[in-house]
Amino acid sequence: MCGIAGWIDLSNNLSNEKGILKEMTDRIALRGPDAEGFWLSDHAALGHRRLIVIDPEGGAQPMLYKQGDDYIALAYNGELYNYLELRNELIEKGHQFKTNSDTEVMLHAYLEWNEDFVKHLNGIYAFGIWDERSERLMLGRDHLGVKPLFFAKRGDKLIFGSEIKSLLAHPEVEAKLDKEGLSEVFGLGPMRTPGNAIFKDIQEVRAGHYVTFSKQGMNHNQYWELESKEHTDDVETTVQTIRELLEDTVNRQLIADKPLVSMLSGGLDSSGLTAIAGKEFKEEGKTLPTYSIDFVNSEEDFETDFLRRDLDEPWVKRVSEHVGTDHKSVVFPADKLVENLLVPMRARDLPGVGEIETSLYLLFKEMKQDATVALSGESADEVFSGYPWFHQEEFLNADIFPWLINIGNMSRILKDDIQEKLDLKAYQHQRFEEALEELPVLEGESEREAKQRQMSYMFITRFLPFMLDRKDRASMMTGFEVRVPFCDYRLVEYLWNIPFEMKNIDDIEKGILRRAFEGYLPDDVRNRRKSAYPSTKDDAYLAGLNKWMLEVLDNPQSPILSIANEDVLREIANGEHPVINGSKARGLLDYLLQINAWLDEYNIELQL
Known part of the structure; x- marks a missing residue:
């Protein structure tokens, strides 16, 4: 790279x-x-x-x-x-x-x-x-x-x-x-x-x-776009085609003149790729090195939520032992995450999602000590329609990008005149309508199928680019290359026209991919329900953000003060806001601290 x-x-x-x-x-x-x-x-x-x-x-x-x-x-x-x-x-x-x-x-x-x-x-x-x-x-x-x-x-x-x-x-x-x-x-x-x-x-x-x-x-x-057409392959042929495409893609992406490793979260996507790569390594008489991420006190602090059902580490160990990898788990404390919060922003030249990007950067920094190239399971959820939103009416019928439905907190923190100038709801709707105009429809689909195709298009063309940006900048900031086999365009083209019900065969998200990995992974790993990228639950992380934001608010030169409502931000940073608290406060403070530093460090001129 x-x-x-x-x-x-x-x-x-x-x-x-x-x-x-x-x-x-x-x-x-x-x-x-x-x-x-x-x-x-x-x-x-x-x-x-x-x-x-x-x-x-x-x-x-x-x-x-x-x-x-x-x-x-x-x-x-x-x-x-x-x-x-x-x-x-x-x-x-x-x-x-x-x-x-x-x-x-x-x-x-x-x-x-x-x-x-x-x-x-x-x-x-x-x-x-x-x-x-x-x-x-x-x-x-x-x-x-x-x-x-x-x-x-x-x-x-x-x-x-x-x-x-x-x-x-x-x-x-x-x-x-x-x-x-x-x-x-x-x-x-x-x-x-x-x-x-x-x-x-x-x-x-x-x-x-x-x-x-x-x-x-x-x-x-x-020169390339998704084309909608009827999927005519039966289930068995579809499974075999996906399997062959993934095997070919992974084998191609193992070519390197520098050491190569694999990311392993214990989830379906990274585990399957690791199993394919591990088999190739073994046939060459080599052992595939793998890496996972964890946080200090993760077991004691863990709480299930909408996207995280269980801890990754037990599953990481299970897959590593099954495939026979040389595994290393990298553990980070909360203060390390706060200390490096601005690094991904500087890598992307734009504010991002905070802790999740920070930990990814720190993981790549550790991996770079042993290798130059890694395989990642990024993008499987987007191309296999694996997110829970694909079968929830509230999200399927929304006239807004599904990940923005609960973003209302952002406008709460803006000054009144800024809110009026921007009209964020209208802007969100405009961008959603533009995306709809691009959508390649397929005649004859049911209303629900059409909505699921629409959802898939939004995730592939609007959400996935963010995920790829995040991975590229976090890795390249450390001089490290990350390859994403699930983004092979041949696979994406094929998956685009597979009906959602077939993708979710066996009544489980990405069921068709689970079948494709049969023989590569133990059944309990193949049937593990989706659990999102891990996040620290340590209260010290939010405490660090609160302290930092109060310092920003106490500095009259902070550029965020020209945009945001200082009183609201103080309420949040002091843990006194009735709505924006806990995990909501974490995500918002992550983002706003980056915006403030971005405006300052890049010496950005506002032209409103």
């Missing part, structure tokens, strides 16, 4: 602009701690930070190909999981390769198929290709948006980078927040609108899209 940054200027010579380009790549150095590279020409400046995973000697970037007097230059972040097949196909078409890297395969695929080359890729990637032959920049992103890519147009310039912080290093990109951006932050939370980068006049390349920029203008192109 890596980080890319640069810009195109159609009117000015960039040959001497290495200083700015290096500042842009330095901002994302943690994404690629192993090497740096630069290429500058008359109209292009491309920079790269490298995390070496495949072909240490041959994968240096930006990578160039010269045709006549013109260069085609590639800066790329990601992995191609089908690069060996593509390489052989391209060799048959007459292409010659100097390295064993997937980067060179991507470059030659572009040379062979031009813009259509993205339709030949299977992987996680974000890239920038400058083609001097046509003086055109092409920016592209993988099918599900696992790897990030942002851009900002400034006249004849297009500035781009893996993270927003790299764009902000360019002198023509400023940190500004307007009404729409603030509505995203307070109305949608971390689950922002695809393509919306929150900062004014900065955009995101959407998943499954590419952007071209030349003297002819800028064009946005969608």
